[in-house]
Structure formats: structure tokens, C-alpha cells
Amino acid sequence: MAAGRLRRFGGLLTSDSGAPGSTPANATRVLCLECPKSLAARVIPLCRGLGLLSPRFRIGRMGGNVLIPLTRRPDVRERKAVEGLTALRLTYAVLEKKRRRPEDLIEALGDELPPHLLACVPRSFDIVGDIAVMKIPEELEPHRFDIGRALLEVLSPGVRVVLRKASPVAGVYRTMGVEWLAGERRTETVHKEFGCAYRLDLAKVYFSPRLATERMRVASQVGPGETVVNMFAGVGCFSIMMARHARPAKVYSIDVNPVAVEYAKENVALNRVEGVVVPILGDAREVVGTRLRDVADRVVMQLPEGAYGFLDAAVTALKPRGGTVHYYDFVDQDELSGRRLEVLGRLEELGWRGKVLLERRVSQVAPRRYEAVFDIEVTAP
Known part of the structure; x- marks a missing residue:
């Protein structure tokens, strides 16, 4: 040498x-x-x-x-x-020296942020496919790219992109603002859960990985030969889960977002449920009123910010004898029972009887505020 x-x-x-x-x-x-x-x-x-x-x-x-x-x-x-x-x-x-992968985000940022800022680093984040999505507190925004790179280091190789949730889900299309922080510069991914795969773009469509268990719960209730109307279907997650894990005759999968419906069509083929799941572009009330009256054994209303205003369309979709409605809403910690009475009262105004079979908090969306679901048996008077 x-x-x-x-x-x-x-x-x-x-x-x-x-x-x-x-x-x-x-x-x-x-x-x-x-x-x-x-x-x-x-x-x-x-x-x-x-x-x-x-x-x-x-x-x-x-x-x-x-x-x-x-x-x-x-x-x-x-x-x-x-x-x-x-x-x-x-x-x-x-x-x-071999670089040891840090155990968590706090360890990864230990040499980059002072202690008073480390205390503000978020401990939770969502993973959609190979993309991690996190909220960054205002005081940490100047350090957001360092935080993104650190999270990528902690989660790689399974995670290849880190995005910041820049604005909440909003608008008719229910999209959220995202900002790239680290990794590959893209917002599209394929998310997998319970044997189903969904291709989607987080910047253009609504999707929540936190609803995976809820999607499976609803799918497990679908009986053989049922017809289901999914009024706010997005990229088809609830619809495809039902088609893959139950034996419905048809699942009509409606959404007003044209990008979401195109992804739904792709996901139907990806999951091989053609002929069962039918993606439909349009406003749920108009689609039900013109094409889907009196057809449904079951209706899914996963639009917590506005489902109440569509209860009339939901019961229009049900068969004349009635059926099951999965109704979602945002509720504060102590108002679950009050919201139940409000929904049942609205059904009565519409000329139907409602019996709540199950009510539960699905996920926390803010301090003391939750997304809740009510499984309601709806029957004709």
C-alpha cells in the first residue's frame, strides 16, 4: 500500500x-x-x-x-x-462509520433543532402508499424541509415522498393543499389495504387512510345480492372494498370530482371488480333523482361535512321497503346523542322511520371533535 x-x-x-x-x-x-x-x-x-x-x-x-x-x-x-x-x-x-437509522423523528432532528422546537415536532402523520403526509406547526414552518428530510430518513425505504398538509380538506371536490418536503417530487401513489389497491393523487382527490378499518367494517355488513349506492365515493375505496369482500350485485359509486371518478375507473380495473362497481360522475342528488331511485338496499354517505343536506337523496335511493344508511358527520365530544336525534328527526320529516343500529366515533379530527358514523335502519312508515 x-x-x-x-x-x-x-x-x-x-x-x-x-x-x-x-x-x-x-x-x-x-x-x-x-x-x-x-x-x-x-x-x-x-x-x-x-x-x-x-x-x-x-x-x-x-x-x-x-x-x-x-x-x-x-x-x-x-x-x-x-x-x-x-x-x-x-x-x-x-x-x-455506518450511519444508524434514527429510531424516530425526534432522534433524527436532535442535532438540527433546539430543545424548545423539538418539543413542537409532530409525533403523528399519515402514510398513503409510499407517501407520508404531516402537519407542520406554524413555529416549525421555517424548518419544514429539514423535518421532511428527517422523516424520510426514518421511514425509508417504504416511504419515498414526504408532503406537508398545507390546507385542510375543502371545496366541492374535497381536496387538500399539499406542499412537497422531501423525496421524489410527486403526489400520486398506490395505497393498499385489506387486499385492495387504490391509485390516487393526494393533491387532486380526497382520501383518508384512517378510514381503512371503517371501510372494512361497512363491507362486512353487505349481504349477497345487495345493491349499494355510495353517494360520495371519491376514488372508489368503500365501493371496491365492498365488491372485494362481499358479494353485492351492484355498487353505484358516485362522485362530483371528475379526477376522482377517472381514478375510480382505473381502480375498478386494478381490483378486477368490473361489472360490480359502477363509477358515475355527477352530483349525488341529481344522479339519484334521475338514475337511481328505489334501487338501493344500502346507502353510504361518507361526507361528514355535508351529508345531512343529502338525507332526502339517500332515502330516494332506497327501495320502497327501506334499507340501511351509513351516515357520517362531524360531532363535538359531547354531542353524539344530540346529532342522532337530529338525524332521526330529519328522516321522520321525510316520511321515514329510522332506528340507529350503531353509533361510534370513527376518528378524531381536532381536539374534542370527531368524525362519527350512524348505521341507521330506515323503514317506510
Whole structure:
């Protein structure tokens, strides 16, 4: 070896010299076993089995030889084992330390943010496919790209993109504002749950991974041969889940967002439920009034910010004898029973009887505020 020279191989720095100033910040002078590259595939496992291979440093190379970092000098028995494969040549080399993946976001940001800001770092985030979505508190916005890169480091390789939720879900199309923070520059992904796959663009359609269990719960109630009207279907998640895990005759999957309906069509093919799930573009009230009167055994109303105003359309879709309505709404912590009475009162005004079979909080959307579901058996008077 040429003394005192540093070389880079695969991002590694190696040297047989301990000269001052020759060691980078992320490297250390380490005892190594030097062996020909052609023998490395046999020598490295042997060193690992003997407990000689150091897990703290990357394996380097100098010229045509491999530098294997050791935990200690081999004893007599270990020397004989190594010499059975290659000549025992010990040397010192400057090798890069292996970077350990941080356990969580706080650890990843420990050297980048002061303690008073670390205390504000969000502990929760959503994962949609291979995209992580997080809210950034106002006081951390100047550091949002550092936080995004740190989260990507913690969650990789499963997560390849980090987005910031820049604005809440709003508008007729129920989209949220997103900002790219780290990773690949895209907002489209494929999300998988319970054997179903959904392609979607988080910047253009509504989707919540937090409803996965709820989607499966509703699907498990669908009986063989039922006709279902999903009034606010988005990219088809509830509809496809029902088609894959139950045996409905038809699931009419309505949404007013044209991008969501195009994704729904793609997802129907992706999940092989053609002929069962029927994506329909349009306003739910108009579609029901013109095409889907008196057809449904079951209606899904997953529009918590506005489902109450569509109860008339929901009962119009039901068969004359009635059926089941899955009604979603936002409620404060103590108003679940009050909202139940309000919904049942509205059904009575519309000329139907309602009996709540189940009511529960589905997810928390803000402090003391929840998305709730009411499973209602609706019958003709």
C-alpha cells in the first residue's frame, strides 16, 4: 500500500496512515484485515461468524484488496481459521462509520433543532402508499424541509415522498393543499389495504387512510345480492372494498370530482371488480333523482361535512321497503346523542322511520371533535 493516501470507494475513505488531518469527521482509524477482493465473499462471513467483523464500520477497499474492519486482534484459533482462506495481513485504515437509522423523528432532528422546537415536532402523520403526509406547526414552518428530510430518513425505504398538509380538506371536490418536503417530487401513489389497491393523487382527490378499518367494517355488513349506492365515493375505496369482500350485485359509486371518478375507473380495473362497481360522475342528488331511485338496499354517505343536506337523496335511493344508511358527520365530544336525534328527526320529516343500529366515533379530527358514523335502519312508515 502507498502510505498516507486517502481513496474513495463506494463513498468510503480508506488509508493506512494515521497522519494528522487525514481522518474525516465521519471516519475513524480502524484495525482491518486486508484480503484480496476475490476472497472477500468467503472471508467476510468467516469474520462475522468468529465475532471479528465490526458492525460499526463500512468495508473499504484499497487497490485490489478489501479492508474488513475488526472488533479486535484475532487470537491463535481465529488466526488459523483466517489463514485457512487467506494470508493474515492486519493493517490500520480510515473507514467511514455506518450511519444508524434514527429510531424516530425526534432522534433524527436532535442535532438540527433546539430543545424548545423539538418539543413542537409532530409525533403523528399519515402514510398513503409510499407517501407520508404531516402537519407542520406554524413555529416549525421555517424548518419544514429539514423535518421532511428527517422523516424520510426514518421511514425509508417504504416511504419515498414526504408532503406537508398545507390546507385542510375543502371545496366541492374535497381536496387538500399539499406542499412537497422531501423525496421524489410527486403526489400520486398506490395505497393498499385489506387486499385492495387504490391509485390516487393526494393533491387532486380526497382520501383518508384512517378510514381503512371503517371501510372494512361497512363491507362486512353487505349481504349477497345487495345493491349499494355510495353517494360520495371519491376514488372508489368503500365501493371496491365492498365488491372485494362481499358479494353485492351492484355498487353505484358516485362522485362530483371528475379526477376522482377517472381514478375510480382505473381502480375498478386494478381490483378486477368490473361489472360490480359502477363509477358515475355527477352530483349525488341529481344522479339519484334521475338514475337511481328505489334501487338501493344500502346507502353510504361518507361526507361528514355535508351529508345531512343529502338525507332526502339517500332515502330516494332506497327501495320502497327501506334499507340501511351509513351516515357520517362531524360531532363535538359531547354531542353524539344530540346529532342522532337530529338525524332521526330529519328522516321522520321525510316520511321515514329510522332506528340507529350503531353509533361510534370513527376518528378524531381536532381536539374534542370527531368524525362519527350512524348505521341507521330506515323503514317506510
